[in-house]
Amino acid sequence: MKVWLDAVLVLLILTNLRLLGSARLTVCIRTVAAQAVLLGVLPLFVQAGAVTFRVALLCAASTLLKAGALPWLLRRAAREANVRNEVEPLVGFTTSLLLGLALLGLSMHVADGLRLPGIEGPHFMVTVALFTTLVGLFVIVSRVKAVMQALGYLAMENGIYAFGMAFAVEETLLVEMGILLDVFVAVLVMGITIHHISREFDHMDTDRLSALKD
Amino acid sequence: MFPIASIAHVVLALLLAPLLPGVINRTKAWFAGRRGPRLAQTYFDLWKLLHKGAVYSRTTNWVFVAGPIVGLACVVTAMLIVPLGGVPGFLAFSGDFLLLACLLGLMRFFTVIAALDTGSSFEGMGGSREVFFSALAEPAMLLGLTALAASSQSLSLSSIYVLIGTQASLSSAGPAMLLVAAALGIVFLTENARIPIDDPNTHLELTMIHEVMVLDHGGPDLAMIEYGSAVKLWVLGALLVGIVVPVRSGHGAVDLLAGVGGMVLLAVFTGVVESTMARLKLLRVPQFLVAAAVLSILALVLVMR
């Protein structure tokens, strides 16, 4: 069981690195969807055996939303904007990959400081959760296309969700559903805004949105 | 038993190495719907080349002649160090994986300066590309081997490979091993000039990397180069097969057989990769290699935590 858990966590790290190192939008969207699927099956490995109805419902709902509906939304937004071009980010891809490794080291360091007895699942999960969150933040800051920023936000949410899972945070079903709904509506609104951005301007580059400044 | 299996491994490797390119070509032909050349075609090619004469350009000197000789010597020496799964290498000492990397580097160095010696711009271009890609691939290989060394707590290739193939180590460090295997696989494809890095079948000099460096060699020199590259395939493949094939029965014969079978399977896998993938844009190759290095580092991080 531990091997499978380790494998899933390593796959999560690989998806993050792929997100950092990939040039094409469709690849990145699929990577974030894969992250959501991996996170969806993670609770089944963590709570070895005690899979309650609530856990199963949450897994299914979050996987459906984050791996199905949201990528579909973003893909539609990207398609309507006719963006399939390779993205030239503010930080090059090789540099992003190496920075990603640095972020992994940072999250390992921070996770070491957060050792707490009673964590469900291996301690490695905290590292991976923090790493995913940091990668999401980095993608938002360093990428130029609006869809990539929405993907970075999704990756951040994935990471925070994994963090909550690592510590088996006992939020009630209602609040967790609320969080899920919020993420869904947030990406919906982002998708609509991206659609407007691509219609209003000819591009989807947020670093060219600089008319408002002091 | 210890030396017999190793000696048998060395002998088998030197004998069977030319079979690997044959298997690769046969697989590619099968994918293309052709019948393809014989499996033993490389042997016939070597025989033909040894009976030909070589032509040396007036602009070259001893370096051009020495290139293939030193290359072959290096790779055969590397053959003596490399274990194949449970079969230890003929020579084994602490830190021998560094010697392996250095031998391969020396072989590469002599190939490149032999190419530069001809004074032709094509060879120079091929040499610069080869060195650039190898400079990126070597960290991946060394870091991957370091991860293996860290996981098995030993510094000799033979003991590393004997220890890591067991069931216990796979269950505890499985994902890290897989990552190292992936990284070494990419290094394997790079060093042996296979797709997606280099196309061995291309006849356009501007797109060649490895082929263009040996463009001016002929006769016995070319035979030595071809044989050397086949043995290099075996050497780097043995590193990979040792991780992926988890047979450590303790009996030399069984391990050897499993290892050889793994090599053949690796050749088939290479053929499949060559047939299904397209060659990467030259600008993308550094990113690909950095990805391999990142995988190695990741494996190292996983092992060290």
Place this chain on the structure above:
Amino acid sequence: MQALRAELIWGLLLIPAAAAGGCFLIRPNAPRRALLVLAALGHAALTLCAWSGAVRPTAYGWIAIDAASLLFLSVTSILFLAASIYAVGYLAQEQRQLQSAPREPDLDEEPPFTNYPEATFTGCLLAFLATMSLVAVSRHLGLMWVAVEATTLASAPLIYFHRNSRSLEATWKYLVICSVGIALALLGNFFLAVAARSYGGTPIPLTLDDLAAAAGSLDPRWLKGAFLLLLVGYGTKMGLAPLHTWLPDAHSEAPSVVSALLSGALLNCAFLTILRVHGLLVAAGLGAFSRELLVDFGLISMTVAAVFLIRQADYKRMLAYSSIEHMGILALGVGIGGLAGLGALLHTVNHSLTKAMLFFAAGNILAVYRTKSTDQARGVLRVLPLTGVLWIAGFLAITGSPPFGPFLSEFMILKGAIDAHRPWIAAACLAALALAFIGMAGAVINMAYGTAAPGAAQRLDLSPIVPQREPLWSILPPLALGLAVLILGVYIPPPLGDLLRRAAEILHVQ
């Protein structure tokens, strides 16, 4: 006083929510605008009822009205009522302008733009009210998080009302920055949940009461980490520097009604969430840590805002930076504690009312001059006399001149700082306020008294310069708010004072 029924709270939440749904269904404009005002009136009436007695908590203790909730709820309610009256006239005016033929382009914006459908605007306004009320009344931190995220999502379409490229840029920045902030706040909530794990026992639910009761047994490291993350996350919503970058853009590009609500109500709700967590830390004995952080963020916000206020070319952006400065003052006040804490709570009321008044006046100026530049929009006192008076009065109020309300609250904060033996902080605060005064004075006085630039007058056909017609809907709300601020400057009604003291006690800011 007998306890009132818990349905009051549900009414506070459901009336705006149901009205929001109704707005999307009603086709003609006039009934929809009437619905907006009716819902605002209903909300205000229920809030008034809540003043008269304690309300029973409901939903398993997740939703309740305590003194702090009532304070922020009242401010929101009053602001929304004023805004709804203003919005009705504003929407009608926009509709007329869109329908009447050649639309002259704004002086520095692209021609021509279309407006969002009014249904979306009104619906989102009411949804905004519902979500802000939820933030004020929720006692479960997870629910509070959901509500704050919902306010972001409800207000994003409002910023994009004028569909042009600048407002789109502002909306995108708002969405991304606030979503990232709120995601960090979620991480903070998780940290809090981990801190709330009593080892081996049952985990403590994340309601304020349960957490406060078990405050002693919360892990301090995790609690501090949670506070830092929640401060950064909700501070993004509140507009604390250096997380404020979305604020000037959003406030300047949104319609003035929306800017007034954003500045006056939304920033306050974010502040309330920070206050709740701060109260928790004080109960756990870590008050010094959170106070220091609040003081630091407060000082940074005030300094940044003061610097950017000087030579600000866009008067709505100027008001936005002023909001940032006042949020800094609030954080500073709470960080110092004692009398300053009480002053900070009073200041939330004063600032909201004043800023809303200023934004309404700015909206009037924008409607006539059709430019946001302080250089071009001059001679306001002559062109729009009543608005001009309100504009100057608002400027005096917001920069802390007596006899207006903010003077009193800022004075309380400064005195609290000196009482707490931190004179340097008081000095820094005064310096920032002075800088802000200088920065704003230049712009406001030029706008009020200057003669219009020659080119501008021709383009806008303001010659001869005669006073323009100022409709009642555009004067009444800001005038009412201004009078309230004036009254609060000289006399604090006992119920309000009592409520402030009770709120300060609950939030542990004293």
